[in-house]
Amino acid sequence: MSSQAPLWSALCRQANRISFHMPAHRQGRVFSREWIESLTRCDTTELERTGDLTVPSEHVKEAYDLAAAYFGAGETWFVTTGTTIAIRVMIASALFEGDAIIMPRAVHMAAVHAVALLGLNPHFVTSSDGRRFEDGQPDAESFIAAMRTRPDAKAVYVTCPDYYGRTIDLRMIAVEAHRLGMTLLVDEAHGAHFAAAPGILPPTALSQGADFVVQSAHKTLPALTPASLLHLSKDGIACGRLCPLRVAAMVRVFQTSSPSFMIAASTDLARAVISRQGYAPWQRLTELNRQVVDLLPAYYQRVAPPGSDKSRLVIDYSRLGRGRKEMVAKLDYAGIDAELVDHRRIVFIPAIDHPESDYEILARTLSSVLPAENSLFAERHVRRLKELENLRDSLFSARASWLLTPRQALFGDPSHAERSETMAKVADHAENHCGGAMKMASHAIAPYPPGMPIAWPGENIGERHDTYIQMLQESNVAVYD
Numbered sequence: 001m002s003s004q005a006p007l008w009s010a011l012c013r014q015a016n017r018i019s020f021h022m023p024a025h026r027q028g029r030v031f032s033r034e035w036i037e038s039l040t041r042c043d044t045t046e047l048e049r050t051g052d053l054t055v056p057s058e059h060v061k062e063a064y065d066l067a068a069a070y071f072g073a074g075e076t077w078f079v080t081t082g083t084t085i086a087i088r089v090m091i092a093s094a095l096f097e098g099d100a101i102i103m104p105r106a107v108h109m110a111a112v113h114a115v116a117l118l119g120l121n122p123h124f125v126t127s128s129d130g131r132r133f134e135d136g137q138p139d140a141e142s143f144i145a146a147m148r149t150r151p152d153a154k155a156v157y158v159t160c161p162d163y164y165g166r167t168i169d170l171r172m173i174a175v176e177a178h179r180l181g182m183t184l185l186v187d188e189a190h191g192a193h194f195a196a197a198p199g200i201l202p203p204t205a206l207s208q209g210a211d212f213v214v215q216s217a218h219k220t221l222p223a224l225t226p227a228s229l230l231h232l233s234k235d236g237i238a239c240g241r242l243c244p245l246r247v248a249a250m251v252r253v254f255q256t257s258s259p260s261f262m263i264a265a266s267t268d269l270a271r272a273v274i275s276r277q278g279y280a281p282w283q284r285l286t287e288l289n290r291q292v293v294d295l296l297p298a299y300y301q302r303v304a305p306p307g308s309d310k311s312r313l314v315i316d317y318s319r320l321g322r323g324r325k326e327m328v329a330k331l332d333y334a335g336i337d338a339e340l341v342d343h344r345r346i347v348f349i350p351a352i353d354h355p356e357s358d359y360e361i362l363a364r365t366l367s368s369v370l371p372a373e374n375s376l377f378a379e380r381h382v383r384r385l386k387e388l389e390n391l392r393d394s395l396f397s398a399r400a401s402w403l404l405t406p407r408q409a410l411f412g413d414p415s416h417a418e419r420s421e422t423m424a425k426v427a428d429h430a431e432n433h434c435g436g437a438m439k440m441a442s443h444a445i446a447p448y449p450p451g452m453p454i455a456w457p458g459e460n461i462g463e464r465h466d467t468y469i470q471m472l473q474e475s476n477v478a479v480y481d
């Protein structure tokens with residue numbers, strides 16, 4: 001029997017890397033010594049003195065109430081099993097089996113799986129004039145148009161901000177959703193910090209009229225992975241659009257029966273820290289991000305459209321004419337870990353206490369990468385990038401093409417008559433019309449990160465999906481397929 005612990009050993013070897021990624025505690029460096037020492041003492045269970053995270057009372061309730069007051073919610077839950085689970089709780093609290101929900105195709109896989117588990121009827125947001133949405137993220141007007149074509153839907157589901165820190169006008173969507181009697185659910189996984197600095201950071205989903213909001217505290221706050229927050233709006237509770245009792249029941253359905261006190265305590269403490277520190281850390285981060293961009297050669301461009309989260313640093317490196325693998329290798333060699341490197345952009349998530357020395361190394365490293373000299377190579381690179389992005393946006397913006405429902409595809413018995421019949425028809429059609437190229441996705445097919453599917457379970461997939469996946473894999477992008 002081996003006494004080795006390879007995972008532990010490998011992780012320990014990562015100790016001195018420069019972390020510009022989630023969790024936003026920089027490998028614990030943001031935590032005080034006292035906090036680290038008390039960490040394992042907080043790893044306890046439901047005792048008379050500790051209370052129960054699933055049936056909040058006394059100090060658990062006090063912590064939830066302080067969080068609700070800070071984030072501007074009517075009620076807040078700590079979900080210690082990630083926003084993946086908070087999304088399930090949120091969707092299951094707002095809809096019943098068979099209900100229609102309006103959402104883009106490009107949502108995090110957690111939402112896809114919730115829709116499948118609950119047997120919901122997803123109605124994708126598409127544009128009436130065939131326009132493609134960049135990275136699959138529709139504008140507010142397209143959400144509103146989709147709501148008007150399906151006024152029977154019970155809820156509308158929006159991701160805001162997206163992985164690149166971009167936001168949309170949720171206020172407009174909220175007004176229309178409430179006019180039509182729909183509940184507005186917002187995946188604000190990347191915006192748990194917005195409440196900390198209004199005016200500097202984008203407005204929170206709750207302040208814009210969202211009913212349910214989920215946030216990954218671990219992504220941008222000094223909290224442990226996978227600390228998550230589930231908020232219910234004051235107005236939604238008062239108007240009866242949300243039912244706190246149903247939420248409590250759904251927390252018990254989806255959350256483990258041993259929720260981590262350690263993670264819950266870290267959520268409580270993260271809220272206390274950001275509320276004590278106020279605007280200062282976010283002002284500092286926005287300033288550091290601005291300064292580092294000023295130091296970079298002009299072939300780097302910051303991606304920061306109006307309304308986006310300026311505490312996140314997104315750099316477009318496409319003018320360099322260099323490929324993704326090369327950029328990943330350069331950063332890796334300098335000891336820098338970014339959150340995401342796609343074919344055009346690098347996403348850096350700095351932590352509230354990020355040292356200036358990390359920024360200096362980042363500026364030096366990026367500046368040391370020179371544009372490709374071979375113009376033929378650079379031209380080919382630009383052509384390929386355009387091709388890839390066109391394909392990405394057209395796949396992400398496509399109308400649904402269901403062969404089975406997501407629930408039948410993921411959980412249906414393969415020998416069940418309805419499923420076997422559908423699969424036989426798919427094979428037959430592929431044989432006769434597509435040279436064998438038509439298939440059905442039996443699960444979500446998604447590049448990761450960010451984990452948004454180009455095909456949902458039960459959808460018809462073809463050559464274009466294969467081409468896109470192949471292009472991603474050639475540049476070492478992981479794809480759940």
Ligand SMILES: Cc1ncc(COP(=O)(O)O)c(C=O)c1O
Pocket residue numbers: 081082083084085108110159163187189190216226227228450451
């Ligand atoms: C937009 C979005 N929603 C939800 C999630 C799931 O969050 P968690 O990792 O906290 O489960 C992610 C994870 O990256 C995400 O990017």
